[in-house]
Amino acid sequence: MDYDRPLQAENMIEIGIAMHRPSEPKGVIFYNPGGTDAGIVLAWQIALDQTKIFEGLLDHDLLFMDVRGTYSSNPLNVSLDLFQTLFGPYPTTPNEYTVFQEASAIVVQSWIDLSSPPGIIAHVSTREVVNDYEMVRKALGYAKINFLGASYGSFRAQQYAFNFPDQVGHFVLDAVTPHALSLSESALDSIAASNRALERADAYCQSDVQCPFHTQERGSLIKAFHTLVRIAENVSSLESVGVRQTVSAALLEGPSGLPDFLAISLGLHDALSGNFSFFESSTSLTVADVVAMPLECSDQSESGLTFESFNLSLAEGLRHDTSGIGMAFAWQIQLWCSAWPYSFSEKTPLLVQKSMLLVTSDFDDGSPTEWTTFGWRQAPKSGLVVRHGDGHVSFNLADAPSNNLTKSFLRTGILPSTSDDFSVTVYPPGGVREPISDPYQVPFRV
Template structure:
């Protein structure tokens, strides 16, 4: 794949110059062309990585910077893999909490932990080759493999999870109709455009298969529900055959006043990553923790965290410290409390939950 992309790209060798170090040079060229002394920046997901890169490269140009769903500099791949696995397992707890609060959920009356128990049953069937990929298991000759079931659940929990849909799909499969989870689709451009940037940003310390197995072992050590899916474990594999030299990644120590935003149950960029950057590299910054899920908070218009982000982008003034039902705000130098109990925070629309059903 990489070789074909290298052959098709113009000018020749451009793939080696698509990292965030080059991207932020482009950002500053745009700033210069527009005549701005400073810029304001809303960096979401991997955009937060580039926001931190820009702030570290051009500190005198930093205006009001918000980093939402942080991807930090300087956190080892081992820790990122571990955080991913912890988060996706926490996402299944959150799905169960949603089920306990929704009378349309198949396991609503079965009590806390019933969704996780059902998942274990489905996983066991997939592992022994008996999870039928048909609308009825009788005389079915097609079966869902364990890895496909794991990947499907992780996909349903990623981004902005639609818990009613997720719970419906699990229930239909649990009752014997596996067609809903048996489908797959090819990668799209939207899913792969960022790969060259990420691979050029992040050196892989051990590109051997043994190195990958080491990462997989770390993942399994914290995988309570055997979901075994990690974005950074995938990047470890993809980056192991990246054909270009990658500069050493360094932490970004940022003395500017920034605002970091995270969600307790972000399964795509775990909240631990925002905490890591806030506590170790941004001594004058604030942290906003939204007590819900969803990857990226700013696109949820009714959330308290969104209003806080807008105010900071307008004024550059950190929000007052706060600890409420939907959001907790920390000031510089504080220590963050543990991630909220998934059963003790709100679910539903006010918490940012999507409901397509």
């Protein structure tokens, strides 16, 4: 459990693993589908039973592994009633910031008290997780591993490549969460991504007759959202947060894996007519929804954070907020983790001198495309694939035009040739990325 101590009976945890093993495997692919959004059973079903996203790679060993602290891997636990106290508007005064810290301390103590074995919460960071990967590699006898890291899985993939370069095979980082971004940098990128995502929803309305704003001028959906936020603010700041959170979640991912633009447009139109069902249909919070908090606290906390530094970041971010969503996970995680009592990783760049493939989509509202560009600069021998479209994580979309490039690299380790068309642009190592596509110019396709 604690890699700073000898491995022995009282210092071990269980890690859940599932594998696909062909009769004559041509290699191994470790698959980390994200932060903690899919346990091994769900990942297995998604990958092999539903979307068939691994077609063409089934001659490899495919290994799905729980991140420690989740699902079957000594899962963390917390009081959801206590966790609910962390939801609300961002603090605007030193006193409100102190209240958040006090609530954070109570929630962290709940994680400590309810999780098993005792002390595991202090050992769930990426530092430990990549050592788990290395232990599994050794136990199964692989000389090198190939790795598909999606979303927060890319954060762990880069850490593994940095720590264990001799064991790196073919690594794909899809929808990159990079190392070394500060709170302010991360938040600004998230605000820019939200701006683009809402413009994409508006562009959808211009192109699809099903949208109730289709006959109105460009920007009509954005205006409708701003109107609804103002109405909600007149009720309460908490109501306004709920409206913005609902739209933000729908812009991230809908049932198809892509943003649910039609549901957003219909929901906004109905709400302005008095029907708020779209904003009242959220499901109840579960521990699985929030179990990433301790993992992210260990990785993303920032030393020396005060109300003044937080408020400066907030003010700068909101100054660039044209969407009106005004939310960034970087701010949220810093508040949730403001009373984190354990050590955390310093925000240090990880220069990886291996040939990897980084993949992003222009309008990803979960991992802003700027994050992938930032990570690409820390991997000077790596190629970059930019998919011109929507959705968080390309590989989970069965028909994404970038997937053939991803699969080819996982099989061969050969970077794709430089190219540029309406669906995908490929950059060579050391290239210069062109400006992000205009949200109103990119066609609506996977």
